[in-house]
Amino acid sequence: MDRYSAKFLTWSNFAFLIPLVLAIYFHVWLSTFVLIGVFSISFLYHRSEEKRFKHLDALLAWLLILSNVWICYLGKFAAPYFTIVVVLVIIALYFYFYEQKRNRILGHSFWHIFSSLITLFSILTFLQIK
Numbered sequence: 001m002d003r004y005s006a007k008f009l010t011w012s013n014f015a016f017l018i019p020l021v022l023a024i025y026f027h028v029w030l031s032t033f034v035l036i037g038v039f040s041i042s043f044l045y046h047r048s049e050e051k052r053f054k055h056l057d058a059l060l061a062w063l064l065i066l067s068n069v070w071i072c073y074l075g076k077f078a079a080p081y082f083t084i085v086v087v088l089v090i091i092a093l094y095f096y097f098y099e100q101k102r103n104r105i106l107g108h109s110f111w112h113i114f115s116s117l118i119t120l121f122s123i124l125t126f127l128q129i130k
Contacts, residue, residue, distance in 0.1 A: 006046075006103040012048070012109040015116035022123050031123055034067045038065045042112070064115065068122040075125035082125045088118045 016039040023031035038060045072082055076112035092114035099107030 005109075009105050009109045009112075010043065010046045012112040013039055014126075015047065015113045016119070017117075019116055019120040019123055021042055022120060026123070026127055028071065028083060028123055030067050031046060031071060031119065034064050035119065038064050061115070064119060068119055071126040075122075075127070075129050078128055081121045084121045085118055085125060088121060090116055092118060115119050 013059065016035055020032065020035040020039065022028075023035060039058050041053055041060050044050070045057045068085075072085060075082065092111060095107050095110040095114060101107070
């Protein structure tokens, strides 16, 4: 892996800080705690490449997916934000399943970015009915 791609993969985790700030500001505590875990472990894993973080990173990614589904449910899957979530999920899955095969580092970096956007709009879906 070249040095610049590795840095992009590591630093793409900072995209998770945007929904984290929103979650803290609006007291969406489930998202807050999950995002703190996702950001911390994913950053450590991709920065250090320590294999011991790999399974925890994957577990937290699944936990983020489940928490996003849950808060969208609590937000009654309300448009327009949930519609944006669906579009972003399709784009994220494209990067996860297709682009990662062509360029794992770049594809996974964009997976981080689109996952953070999905989380952001999931939180907005929840907030619009409060």
